[in-house]
Amino acid sequence: MTTLFTLLLLLAQAPPPGLDQIRADMNLEHRAKTAVEFAAAAERNAEAAYSKGDIPGVTAELKNMVTGVEIAQEALEQTGKSALHHPGPFKAGELRTEEILVRLDDLERRMDSDERSILKGPKMRVQEIHDAWFEGIMGKKKR
Numbered sequence: 001m002t003t004l005f006t007l008l009l010l011l012a013q014a015p016p017p018g019l020d021q022i023r024a025d026m027n028l029e030h031r032a033k034t035a036v037e038f039a040a041a042a043e044r045n046a047e048a049a050y051s052k053g054d055i056p057g058v059t060a061e062l063k064n065m066v067t068g069v070e071i072a073q074e075a076l077e078q079t080g081k082s083a084l085h086h087p088g089p090f091k092a093g094e095l096r097t098e099e100i101l102v103r104l105d106d107l108e109r110r111m112d113s114d115e116r117s118i119l120k121g122p123k124m125r126v127q128e129i130h131d132a133w134f135e136g137i138m139g140k141k142k143r
Helices: 002-012 019-024 028-051 055-078 087-110 117-138
Strands: none
Touching (some): 019 028, 019 055, 028 055, 028 087, 055 087, 055 117, 087 117
16 A cells, blocks of 8 residues: 555656657557647646746747647557547547637737737647547548
8 A cells, every 4th residue: 555655656746748758658649648738738837927927938838739739649640540430539639629729718818919929820720630630530430
């Protein structure tokens, strides 16, 4: 019991993986999940940077967010699995990117109008990937 508790404690304190660690993950579905979680953390970091008035920090974190979502997309493509026939990892990514998009909308509403342009590109890219996953899951089955 003590060993299990110690192991859980060590895992809980592990630093979040960086992009290089995520890319090195050989399990493609795990890589995708970790990358989307990285993207969600980057979005939260962008919000925190905005709260501090750190616009360059916001831009950097938005770039990290997009990179995380793109890594997830690439990993899921590399599995060779169809979103229609194996929806689990695609659905997880789709749901998480939906949450990211909602948070980006909230951030956009808090921003001054002249600052909102930094969100446009990253938000569009996340939306594109989200929509592709959604359409893949909801696509029609061939008979």
